[in-house]
Amino acid sequence: MKRLLSEISAPFLILAAAAALFHHSRQLPPPRFEPMGPAFFPQLVLKGIIVLASYTIIKALYIYWKTGRREQSSSEAFKTAQSGRGNLLPAVTVALFAGYILLIVFTDLHFLLLSFLFICVLCCVLNGSVRSCWLPAVLSAAGVVAAMYLVFGLLLGTFFP
Amino acid sequence: MDILSAITGGFALLCQPDILLIIVTGTAIGICVGSIPGLTATMAIAMAVPVTYGLDAMQGLSLLISVYVGGMTGGLVSAVLLNIPGTPSSIATTYDGHPMAAAGEPGKALGYGITASFLGGGFSYLCLLFLAPALAAVALELSSFEVFAIVMCALVMIADTSQAPLSKALTTGLIGLFIGCVGPDPIMGLPRFSFGSDHLTSGFAELSLLIGLFAIPQLLDDVGSVREPLKTFSVAYRHIIPRLQEVRESALNIIRSSCIGTLIGLVPGVGASTASLLAYNQAKLSSNTPEKFGTGLKDGIIASEAANNAVTGGAQIPLLTLGLPGCPAAALLLSGLMINDLAPGPQLFINAPEVTYGFMLAFIAANIAMFLLMLLFIKPFAMVLKIPKYLLIPPILAFCVIGAYGSNNRFMDIWVVFGFGLLGYALEKKGYPLAPMVLGLILGPIAEMQLRRGLTASKGSFMPLLERPVCLVFLGIAFIVMVYPFIRQYLKKRSQARQAHPA
Amino acid sequence: MLNLSRLVLLALGIALAAPLTALAAYPEKPVKIIVPFGAGGSSDMSARLIAKAIEKDKGVSIAVVNIAGGGTAPGNLEASKARPDGYTLLWQHKTLITAHHTGVSALNWDAFTPICNVLLFNEVLHVHKDNAAISTMPALLEKAKENPESLRFPVQIGAGAHFGALAVEKAGGVTFHIIASGGDMDRLNEQLGRRVDVVFQSIPPTLPHIEAGTIIPIAVGAEERDPKLPDVPTFRELGYDIITTFNLGLYGPKGLPEDIVRWWEEAVRQVLADTDLQAELAKQSLYPAYRESQAFAAMLQHLDKELYDLAKVGGLLPQ
Structure with missing residues (x-):
């Protein structure tokens, strides 16, 4: 049962989102200069998504009903091939990345400084211990920040947030 | 002035030490920039434009051209080594390039890619040199309906190219098509799906989506495996450069993919990603072992890379003969020409033939430089894989942020990278492939725009799609591609049934 | 103090x-x-x-x-x-x-x-050389009057170019078949491919083709003649109040x-x-x-x- 839920949760969310967006798309203006108009194409796409998501859900339910457990289909193989090794690091990385972006967007701290800190910290976190990696982390962070300044600051003339 | 003396004149302009030095340097810079995820070939050219202000015409143009050629090839490096395409045109390269690298042969994968890029590009530059006027006439015959048919043909292929189950690939493809709809309506310009937010009225920037959907999930995936020991592999040259035998075997693939790339380059606004996708799919259709595509087959790498480099030559044809740039990179080259008082168009060949042919020959020179430099760089590039992941991942993440922000100075772009990165990671964990999504969001808006434009011209009639020959050809191919998997499955089942019950 | x-x-x-x-x-x-x-x-x-x-x-x-x-x-x-x-x-x-x-x-x-x-x-109104019959304002407007909404005029819907087309329609008292297209380059492409009849666009991309004779300029929508096209009259000179500068x-x-x-x-x-x-x-x-x-x-x-x-x-x- 738990497996069934995990199998249909994604298509279910996709279905719900598509249905909501379809409802929203009714507000789009009618066609003016050609017969399709702004709504035709998105609505067609959303209908397709709804159909496919429903198909996935119904198929999963059908198989569950027939065999009592989730079938070892090719999608299972693909998924296990892709899945991570089930540790906390991706979550920690995401958290640090989010923090980095929040600091960039909401504070006046310069991007290059924040990047330097972010790279150092994340390197050490990913490595697991600070002692063995602080030097390469700092060096690479410095190198990267210098490269960014060169490429983006001088040559492209972009502005750092 | 006849063509032979013009070519000789162009050659003379080209073979000066300063020009050759610029070409080698420019190509090297282009390769470096193109291989970093988050930086694209177009950015590389944009970087070089201010440098050209102080240079004379041939110098400036050689720089821009060599950076362009290098940048287009650079995308192959991160596609193969990191599974993150450096540019959208290298998406199809990841399908077979990365699996080959992951299986322990990164040098070989790079070798195939480089050789294919060189041959594909070279083919298109020869077309540019000798067939430009004829091909330009072809390009002019393409109306919105033809462009729609071509892009539609590529669209039906987006779900067929991954290893994931068809229903999930189609779902993500459609999701990608929808994401492309967020933003200004292609005809009226009024915002769609902006939910009243100022930030969404202009839609999502393509580069941010690319970075968010390709780089972030891949990097998070790498984070999951960061503690694993690195695989060993060999980068001896005899393992890298494809043997002449292999090149001969792939000759048909190379020629076909180069033709596709050159022709797609002629069509304005379609882009190298369409070309590499079409070429990949055609290679798969003509192969004896289509099911092996996606596992690390060299034919996949060759098709994709030959096509995307062939686009660079094809795109120059309308640029030089008519002054019509087909993509942002070509538009930058156009400004490079204009700054030096060289107005491209029919008169350019008459007014300044040596520079015109020098321009074309510079592509060939840059192509050669690219090939040699890449062979030189393969070892250092492959060494990237030896860098411990914990040192590699954080800088790439930082580059992703600035790469997204840099083009339009909006914080929204950074959020797009983050948000879609998480979304992509979650979808991938559930077995949904991301490549169709990215291809969908690139190709969808083009297809919709061209169809609706065509409809204004035909006053609402869809008949031109069935009347115009080029449209019929591409829609026909699209139809075949759509039904082919089902036909193949049906035939396989029938032959299996026959074997099980010999009558 | x-x-x-x-x-x-x-x-x-x-x-x-x-x-x-x-x-x-x-x-x-x-x-x-x-x-x-x-x-x-x-x-x-x-x-x-x-x-x-x-x-x-x-x-x-x-x-x-x-x-x-x-x-x-x-x-x-x-x-x-x-x-x-x-x-x-x-x-x-x-x-x-x-x-x-x-x-x-x-x-x-x-x-x-x-x-x-x-x-x-400035912008210039032009036709393809194959359409030389309508390469003057009077001829163009006459044909447009005879065939309302049939002379194909590409614009980017809602953009400056569209307003330019509307200005010509207003001044000439005619209607064109307005076609959705893109920026200058797209519309020039349509003209060179002979898929449209008349285009109104900025001058620089048109110059090489005017020089080669592929495109015939009709008039410039400006107060004074454009230095790049000294032989092309302004709409005002021809008697039409069209300024799209x-x-x-x-x-x-x-x-x-x-x-x-x-x-x-x-x-x-x-x-x-x-x-x-x-x-x-x-x-x-x-x-x-x-x-x-x-x-x-x-x-x-x-x-x-x-x-x-x-x-x-x-x-x-x-x-």
Whole structure:
């Protein structure tokens, strides 16, 4: 049962989102200069998504009903091939990345400084211990920040947030 | 002035030490920039434009051209080594390039890619040199309906190219098509799906989506495996450069993919990603072992890379003969020409033939430089894989942020990278492939725009799609591609049934 | 007592001098000019040329920032939200107004402080050489009258080009078959491919083809003949009131102080007088068109009404 839920949760969310967006798309203006108009194409796409998501859900339910457990289909193989090794690091990385972006967007701290800190910290976190990696982390962070300044600051003339 | 003396004149302009030095340097810079995820070939050219202000015409143009050629090839490096395409045109390269690298042969994968890029590009530059006027006439015959048919043909292929189950690939493809709809309506310009937010009225920037959907999930995936020991592999040259035998075997693939790339380059606004996708799919259709595509087959790498480099030559044809740039990179080259008082168009060949042919020959020179430099760089590039992941991942993440922000100075772009990165990671964990999504969001808006434009011209009639020959050809191919998997499955089942019950 | 009055005089002196010192100090930090167009196009290049010239002339630092997309609405919005301290300005042309009338942008020109007009570029109406029969205005209009909504006229729906087509329709009392297309290059492509009949677009991309004879220019929608096309008459000369000149100017957020406006007026006036810059601009068919803020505002007001009327007739107003 738990497996069934995990199998249909994604298509279910996709279905719900598509249905909501379809409802929203009714507000789009009618066609003016050609017969399709702004709504035709998105609505067609959303209908397709709804159909496919429903198909996935119904198929999963059908198989569950027939065999009592989730079938070892090719999608299972693909998924296990892709899945991570089930540790906390991706979550920690995401958290640090989010923090980095929040600091960039909401504070006046310069991007290059924040990047330097972010790279150092994340390197050490990913490595697991600070002692063995602080030097390469700092060096690479410095190198990267210098490269960014060169490429983006001088040559492209972009502005750092 | 006849063509032979013009070519000789162009050659003379080209073979000066300063020009050759610029070409080698420019190509090297282009390769470096193109291989970093988050930086694209177009950015590389944009970087070089201010440098050209102080240079004379041939110098400036050689720089821009060599950076362009290098940048287009650079995308192959991160596609193969990191599974993150450096540019959208290298998406199809990841399908077979990365699996080959992951299986322990990164040098070989790079070798195939480089050789294919060189041959594909070279083919298109020869077309540019000798067939430009004829091909330009072809390009002019393409109306919105033809462009729609071509892009539609590529669209039906987006779900067929991954290893994931068809229903999930189609779902993500459609999701990608929808994401492309967020933003200004292609005809009226009024915002769609902006939910009243100022930030969404202009839609999502393509580069941010690319970075968010390709780089972030891949990097998070790498984070999951960061503690694993690195695989060993060999980068001896005899393992890298494809043997002449292999090149001969792939000759048909190379020629076909180069033709596709050159022709797609002629069509304005379609882009190298369409070309590499079409070429990949055609290679798969003509192969004896289509099911092996996606596992690390060299034919996949060759098709994709030959096509995307062939686009660079094809795109120059309308640029030089008519002054019509087909993509942002070509538009930058156009400004490079204009700054030096060289107005491209029919008169350019008459007014300044040596520079015109020098321009074309510079592509060939840059192509050669690219090939040699890449062979030189393969070892250092492959060494990237030896860098411990914990040192590699954080800088790439930082580059992703600035790469997204840099083009339009909006914080929204950074959020797009983050948000879609998480979304992509979650979808991938559930077995949904991301490549169709990215291809969908690139190709969808083009297809919709061209169809609706065509409809204004035909006053609402869809008949031109069935009347115009080029449209019929591409829609026909699209139809075949759509039904082919089902036909193949049906035939396989029938032959299996026959074997099980010999009558 | 003497000390107190000295103190008062000192205070008075500082109070009077402070605005002067502020003026002398502006700009203290880099000024950001928002260009709501893509990098590399002529609208963008023009901003950069002017900015560079002012940088050199006044010794200040100017940063040109592109915020492209969304029909220029996001760029306009960003500029309007900035503080009116003279450190964020906008570089725009008539799209500021047309985007408002089509409903793409919530802001019109009066949400900003018009500083001064700087440059202009013109558009030319042309036909393909295979269509030489309609290569004069009278012939074109006659054919259009005989076949309403059939002469194919590509425009970018809602953009300046569309308003240009509507202006020709209005002045000639005819209707064309308006086709949705893209920017200058797309429309030129349509013309060269003989998929359309008449195109109205900016001059630079057309020049090589006019020289080669593939394209025949009919008239230029400007007050005076364009230097690049000296033999092509203006619509006014032919008796039609069609002016579609794109005027590129500087705008500031609402409430920009007078002295900052004056500073820019003077800076622009000075650089436009430089003949080297004029030559550089002329290469891209951009010409000096200085108007100080009052005249600029008057021009915008007139343009606003004109474009609104065209939008109404052409069915472009938001429904």
